[in-house]
Amino acid sequence: MVDRRNDPVVVVGLGRFGSSLAVELVHRGTEVLAIDSRPKVVQSMAARLPHVVVADSTDMEVLRQLGVPDFYRAVVAIGTDLESSILTTSLLVELEIEDVWAKAVSRDHGRILERVGAHHVILPEHDMxxxxxxxxxxxxxxxxxxxxxxxxxxxxxxxxxxxxxxxxxxxxxxxxxxxxxxxxxxxxxxxxxxxxxxxxxxxxxxxxxxxxxxxxxxxx
The missing domain is CATH 3.30.70.1450 (Regulator of K+ conductance, C-terminal domain)
Structure with a gap:
């Protein structure tokens, strides 16, 4: 069985949860491609994340150009924009990412993420x-x-x-x-x-x- 724990990870969405996760992964020696649609957020994280880009994660062609299909794992950390969260998750599944994690802000949101194919759904606020x-x-x-x-x-x-x-x-x-x-x-x-x-x-x-x-x- 191949050990995939140190494989690179795509983190989409750099709010408090996503940015903390991406920084911690980098700190632990994992290569991270961090994606957010907000230029100011990306600029603020540039000193802490070696690979962080401004991009629209709901655009399949953009994800392909960034090399996302080559990744084994991805985390959708988009919070309040439910449409982007759900669409991004479905695109990652369509790209055949083998291990897709998605953050949900409610149980209903989580159920939808599961239906579009997320392998793991997490509710950080609820769980805490x-x-x-x-x-x-x-x-x-x-x-x-x-x-x-x-x-x-x-x-x-x-x-x-x-x-x-x-x-x-x-x-x-x-x-x-x-x-x-x-x-x-x-x-x-x-x-x-x-x-x-x-x-x-x-x-x-x-x-x-x-x-x-x-x-x-x-x-x-």
């Missing part, structure tokens, strides 16, 4: 709001949805599991989650084992279905 709500409502220190209803969370061990080896705790049977890693108060994260004993000062990473993860982090 949902994540923050989870962090505020429980003892979670961090949270990440993995796929569908599966999640990882960083939290503190509930009282009933402190001082008991994980293999004897019945944690998975009772709550449907697994302790993946443990970090002591002055240590680094290590893999959890059946003989691992949790302490009050520990931080743990748990995995399981989102509903079960949330329920576990609400235990006293």
């Amino acid at each position: 709001g949902e994540r923050l709500a989870r962090l505020l409502n429980g003892r979670m220190l961090d949270y990440m949805g993995v796929d569908g209803d599966y999640a990882l969370a960083k939290t503190r061990p509930p009282r009933e599991f402190v001082g008991v080896p994980l293999g004897q705790s019945g944690l998975r049977r009772k709550y449907g989650v697994t302790v993946v890693c443990v970090k002591g108060q002055y240590d680094e994260f290590t893999h959890a084992a059946s003989d691992t004993v949790l302490s009050y000062g520990d931080v743990i990473i748990i995995a399981g279905k989102a509903e079960q993860v949330e329920r576990f982090t609400e235990l006293p």
